[in-house]
Each structure stands twice: as C-alpha cells, then as structure tokens.
Amino acid sequence: MAGSDGEYKVADTQARFAVAVREGRPVNDVSWTPGRVLLSNRRLILASNDGKRTVPLSQLNGLGGRHDANQSITRVSNYVSFDLGDQVLIVAAADHESFERDVYRALLDQRTLMAKHPAVAGGVVQESEWQQARVKIDENGLGAALEQGAFVEFDLDDISGLDAAKRTVDGKKKPVIEVSHTDGDGTSIETHLAGSSQRMRFVEAWLRKGEERSTTNVDLSSRDREVLMALYSGVSPFEIPAFLGIDVDVVEETFERLIELDVVEEVRVRREVTLNSRGRNIASEAMNEQ
Structure with missing residues (x-):
C-alpha cells in the first residue's frame, strides 16, 4: 500500500463491518459482513467476497459513538464507527483496541498542530507562546x-480534564483543546492544542478516552476516599495508619481494593517480621556484650 505520494500501510486485519446509518437514517436490518480491513494514512479499505469499498480518510467527519439500531449490533461489545456524514460505517476488528489505536495513528501520526505548553502551571497562567508540534x-x-525542542506526553491515564473552545491563535480563530494533566514533577498543568476543525475533532476524541478513564465514577467508600486524600496530601503510605488512626490491616485491605480499582499502583511491599527463638537468643547475647 506504500506509495510515492507518502501513503503507507498502518493496519491489515480481519474484521466484520456493516452500514449502521444510510442517508441519515439508522438501518434497521443491519447485517455484518466478514472480511479484511486495510488501513493506510490516507484511506480505509473494506474487502469481502462481495467486493471492495474504499473510504478516503479525508471524508471522515468523526469517530466513535455507538449505533445500536438492532440486536445484531447491540450484541457486539466493541467496534469503531466511521461517520461519513449521511452514512456511518461500523467495523468490529478481531483486536478492537489495537485497531482503534491504529485508526487514530492513521489520522494523526506525524501531523502538525499548534501547542501552548504549559499554558497554566500550578494554577498560574504562563506566558508561553504558541508553537508548532508534531503528533x-x-x-x-x-x-x-x-x-522549540520540548516533548510533551499526554498519558491517557494522566488526563484529568478536557475543555474544547474557540481561541485566537496567531490572529485567527481556531478550535482549541485545553488538556489538564501533570508534568514530570507531578505539577498540575494545562497544555493547549489548536489546529484544523477536522484534526482537532480526532485529537479530542482520542484524548477523551483518557478523561473517561479518570472520571470519578469509581465506587469508593468513605475509607477509600480518606486514604486517597491522605496520599494526595503527601502522607507516606507507611504513615497512613497513624495519620488516620486506622489499623494497619484495614489500611492494607484498602490499598488492595484501590489497586484493583486501578486508582493506585504498587511500588513495593513492606515486610513485617518478628523474632523467633533463635533470633531472640542472638539479640540477647548481643545486648549482653555491650
């Protein structure tokens, strides 16, 4: 699929695909077609025994969103929807997460945006200038x-907020996404990104996945929240029992639950030990020798 015009292959996978919306209306009798999906940085190709369909990526209005018009679609837990305006195609790949990421790679990899970094740091507005950024x-x-040489990482697990607005960038009104995240030192910052309407729709859709991960719809108990707030305030994990007046075993159980909820990460496990009879004898002899 590589071409002299800079086109290159991004993905080649087995999948099922269907038309979920036709002429602006949901299709009630959707049927899945098994086949092969080829994806480049320029186009999407759906190939089956019935033929081949090519969709230029430049025609895409958006990605994502479910179109569960009937049971045959509802039963499929994961698929990527391609919004072409009056028509929506849905593709359920064998490896959904990998294919979805490849779609965003095809749309955004090596594209340029404008960035202001940091726009806000520690709650204070910065004097950063807009500059070009390659994604x-x-x-x-x-x-x-x-x-100017810096590299900014937007880890999806680190994104705490996302706001879309229109701002003046280099004298022109452009779509701007304000991303709340942290820098390498753990300082809360905002980075602002700007670009064409189509490109920013895809940037926003990809980063929204991070915001969704960090939403607070996790089922936390009051004890869980106490421990989280203590950690956030800088209290050492080992000091939390004394700080909150909670038994060590209860704190350990809370840590386990928070790890399962993917709210904290285990750094190391502290060992708790007690002397046995041999150890007590050795310690006693050592003390007598002093």
Whole structure:
C-alpha cells in the first residue's frame, strides 16, 4: 500500500463491518459482513467476497459513538464507527483496541498542530507562546514534539480534564483543546492544542478516552476516599495508619481494593517480621556484650 505520494500501510486485519446509518437514517436490518480491513494514512479499505469499498480518510467527519439500531449490533461489545456524514460505517476488528489505536495513528501520526505548553502551571497562567508540534499516537496516549525542542506526553491515564473552545491563535480563530494533566514533577498543568476543525475533532476524541478513564465514577467508600486524600496530601503510605488512626490491616485491605480499582499502583511491599527463638537468643547475647 506504500506509495510515492507518502501513503503507507498502518493496519491489515480481519474484521466484520456493516452500514449502521444510510442517508441519515439508522438501518434497521443491519447485517455484518466478514472480511479484511486495510488501513493506510490516507484511506480505509473494506474487502469481502462481495467486493471492495474504499473510504478516503479525508471524508471522515468523526469517530466513535455507538449505533445500536438492532440486536445484531447491540450484541457486539466493541467496534469503531466511521461517520461519513449521511452514512456511518461500523467495523468490529478481531483486536478492537489495537485497531482503534491504529485508526487514530492513521489520522494523526506525524501531523502538525499548534501547542501552548504549559499554558497554566500550578494554577498560574504562563506566558508561553504558541508553537508548532508534531503528533505521535502510542498505546499510552499522545506525544507532541514541540518546535522549540520540548516533548510533551499526554498519558491517557494522566488526563484529568478536557475543555474544547474557540481561541485566537496567531490572529485567527481556531478550535482549541485545553488538556489538564501533570508534568514530570507531578505539577498540575494545562497544555493547549489548536489546529484544523477536522484534526482537532480526532485529537479530542482520542484524548477523551483518557478523561473517561479518570472520571470519578469509581465506587469508593468513605475509607477509600480518606486514604486517597491522605496520599494526595503527601502522607507516606507507611504513615497512613497513624495519620488516620486506622489499623494497619484495614489500611492494607484498602490499598488492595484501590489497586484493583486501578486508582493506585504498587511500588513495593513492606515486610513485617518478628523474632523467633533463635533470633531472640542472638539479640540477647548481643545486648549482653555491650
């Protein structure tokens, strides 16, 4: 699929696909077609025994969203929807997460945006200038290589907020996405990204996945929240029992639950030991020798 015009292959996978919306109306009798999906940085090709359909990526209005018009679609837990305006195609790949990431790679990898970084740091507005940024998609999120040499990482697990607005960038009104995340030192910052309407729709859709991950719809108990707030305030995990007046075993159980909820990460396990009879004898002899 590589071409002299800079086209290159991004993905080649087995999948099922269907038309969920035709002429602006949901299709009630949707049927899945098994086949092969080829994806480049320029086009999407759906190939089956019935023929081949090519969709230029430049025709895409958006990605995502479910179109569960009937049971045959509802039963499929994961698929990517391609919004072409009056028509929506849906593709359920064998490896959904990998294919979805490849779609965003095809749309955004090596494309340029404008970035203001940091626009806000620690709650204080910065005097940063807009500069060009080259984008790269990876499994953790989005990276942006800035014109002045810095590299900004937007880890999907680190994105705490996302706001879309219109701002004046280099004298022109452009769509801007304000991304709340943290820098390498753990400082809360905002980075602002700007670009064409179509490109920013895809950037926003990809980064929204991070915001969704960090939403607070996790089922936390009051004890869980106490422990989280203590950690956020800088209290050492080992000091939390004394700080909150809670038994060590209860805190350990809370840590286990928070790890399962993917709210905290285990750094190391502290060992709790007690002397046995041999140890007590050795310790006693050592004390007598002093």
